[in-house]
Amino acid sequence: MQVCGVICEYNPFHRGHALHLERARALSGADYIVCAMSGSFTQRGTPALFDKWTRAKAALLGGADLVIELPARFCSAPAPEFAGGGVSLLAALGVLTHLSFGCEAESLAVLDTAARVLGEESPSFKAALRGGLDQGLPYPRARALAAQQASGVEHLDALISLPNASLALEYLRALPESIRPVPVVREGAGYHDETLAALSSATAIRAAIARGDTQQALAAVPHPGLLCAALSRADMHGEDALTQSLLYRLRTMDAAALSRISGMEEGLEHRFLAAAKTANTRDELILAVKSKRYTYARLSRICRNILLDVTGDFARENAVPTYARVLGFRRDAQPLLHAVKDRSSIPLITKTAGYDRSYPLFALDVRAQDLWSLGCASPQLRRSGRDFITGPVII
Numbered sequence: 001m002q003v004c005g006v007i008c009e010y011n012p013f014h015r016g017h018a019l020h021l022e023r024a025r026a027l028s029g030a031d032y033i034v035c036a037m038s039g040s041f042t043q044r045g046t047p048a049l050f051d052k053w054t055r056a057k058a059a060l061l062g063g064a065d066l067v068i069e070l071p072a073r074f075c076s077a078p079a080p081e082f083a084g085g086g087v088s089l090l091a092a093l094g095v096l097t098h099l100s101f102g103c104e105a106e107s108l109a110v111l112d113t114a115a116r117v118l119g120e121e122s123p124s125f126k127a128a129l130r131g132g133l134d135q136g137l138p139y140p141r142a143r144a145l146a147a148q149q150a151s152g153v154e155h156l157d158a159l160i161s162l163p164n165a166s167l168a169l170e171y172l173r174a175l176p177e178s179i180r181p182v183p184v185v186r187e188g189a190g191y192h193d194e195t196l197a198a199l200s201s202a203t204a205i206r207a208a209i210a211r212g213d214t215q216q217a218l219a220a221v222p223h224p225g226l227l228c229a230a231l232s233r234a235d236m237h238g239e240d241a242l243t244q245s246l247l248y249r250l251r252t253m254d255a256a257a258l259s260r261i262s263g264m265e266e267g268l269e270h271r272f273l274a275a276a277k278t279a280n281t282r283d284e285l286i287l288a289v290k291s292k293r294y295t296y297a298r299l300s301r302i303c304r305n306i307l308l309d310v311t312g313d314f315a316r317e318n319a320v321p322t323y324a325r326v327l328g329f330r331r332d333a334q335p336l337l338h339a340v341k342d343r344s345s346i347p348l349i350t351k352t353a354g355y356d357r358s359y360p361l362f363a364l365d366v367r368a369q370d371l372w373s374l375g376c377a378s379p380q381l382r383r384s385g386r387d388f389i390t391g392p393v394i395i
Contacts, residue, residue: 001339004030004098004182007070007086007171009038011048011206013058016102016187016199018222021063023184024100032065032336034093036086037327038075039365040372045076045300047237047372049206051381054230056327057393061223065333066340067393068093069325071361072368073318076304078263079140081315083170089321091176094343095336099175100182107165108183110153114160115172117151118143125150138295140166196220209236234377241375242307243282249306250276250285262315263302268294272306308367318361325349325365328393352388 004024010017021033037059039052048055056067074085090096103111117125128149132142140161148156160169164186172181187199196204196213200220208217214231218224230236250258250272258269268289275288286299304310323346329337340348349355355362370384 001032001095001336002028002030002097003032003034003093003095003336004028004100005090005096005179006033006035006064006100007083007090008035008059009042009048009075009202010035010055010059011038011042011202012050012221012227013055013062013223014200014202014205014221016201017059018062019187019199020100020102020184021059024098024182025063027184028098028100028180028182030098032333033063034066034068034090034096034336035059035064036070036089037067039069039072040368041072041076041304043076043079043082043301044297045302045304046239047242047375049209049236050230051235051237051372051376051386052327052369053390053393054226054235057395058221058223058226060328060330060393060395061226064330066329066336067327069327069365071321071325072308072364073310073315073361074321076301077315078298078301079166079170080173083167084174085321087171087174087176087179089324089346091179092321092344092346093324093340093348094345095339096179098180098182099171100184101168101171102164102186103168103183104159104162104165105185107159107162107168108185110156110159111165111169111172111183113151113153114147114156114169117147118169119173122150136293138293138298140295210238233380235381236378237372237376240282241377242371245371245374246282246285246303246307247276247279253306258306260311260313261302262305262310262312263298264305264312268302272302307371308364310364314360314364321346322359322361323347323349323355325352325362326392328395330395350392 025033040048042048059067070086074082125146128146129142132145144157144161160166175181196208196216205217205220218228221227255269255273271289275285279285279288286296289299290296366387369387373382373384373386376382
């Protein structure tokens with residue numbers, strides 16, 4: 001049995017994602033595609049536009065055979081932890097033979113070199129990294145420059161800093177030798193491109209929905225009926241819907257409690273507390289804290305950790321996924337499910353009734369979903385406890 005894994009967000013699932021799954025299956029010769037998908041929050045630290053079951057259904061309609069949830073502990077973590085958590089989760093299923101990921105064409109040739117340099121951490125690399133950090137550069141930028149200097153490869157820093165390449169690099173570093181990488185060249189609009197096209201980015205589709213261009217957004221997804229139904233029911237979550245909750249948290253926390261939040265370091269908590277006194281929006285808050293050293297994306301992830309009370313201790317104590325929660329599967333993937341149940345080194349959860357909040361990672365997933373529900377536009381979805389009453393999607 002050949003099984004190809006994909007680590008994803010599908011926020012929302014679009015034609016480029018469907019093309020990736022099609023090519024991943026062809027290049028790997030996979031009998032089945034398994035997606036480890038972020039739940040209620042994204043790697044950028046923002047709430048997902050649609051709930052995890054709606055996105056899981058879109059993935060199944062678009063070519064996936066099984067969708068499992070990437071726990072909230074990892075879905076808004078920095079790239080190394082996001083990738084490491086996803087790879088660990090998929091590898092623990094005991095059936096994975098390949099892992100596929102998208103990457104910009106110009107970066108493919110240097111990924112192996114960059115992964116080797118970062119893995120070796122030679123003295124020259126470490127010295128260059130320290131030098132970059134001493135100059136006040138953000139860690140990802142300092143590391144990319146150090147890799148270029150240590151490898152001698154021209155423009156390596158720019159090539160591995162591209163959005164998909166940076167994650168692809170972390171996947172390669174996290175993969176065990178038993179799982180073969182299957183890179184697929186990204187086509188169509190760039191990761192941050194807000195222009196709608198034949199192969200639009202998720203960023204462009206979210207922007208179209210936000211400004212009310214529903215028909216344009218529907219034209220950019222492979223199964224517009226699913227998206228149309230969710231939009232008509234207002235089953236979606238705006239990125240700023242939890243701003244008041246975030247500001248409330250910050251205005252009622254002291255510096256000691258805030259300093260324990262994962263990602264908070266070097267007195268950054270004081271900058272957050274000062275900014276929260278006057279900020280009216282999430283964006284205003286982050287821009288007030290942002291500096292040369294602290295990127296917008298990093299601060300956005302910290303905001304999510306503040307909302308969910310994810311501390312540094314919690315992150316360190318829960319370094320790998322301890323269960324695989326099924327969000328959906330295709331009926332004809334039963335042989336895959338049987339193989340996972342036989343070979344998985346972690347529990348496969350299809351019913352949550354017997355898996356309660358005493359399990360730390362699952363408790364965080366429940367908290368993340370409940371918080372997402374609180375900011376949902378649909379009154380029917382604002383109730384808590386949906387993790388305990390919503391079963392896997394089956395098509």
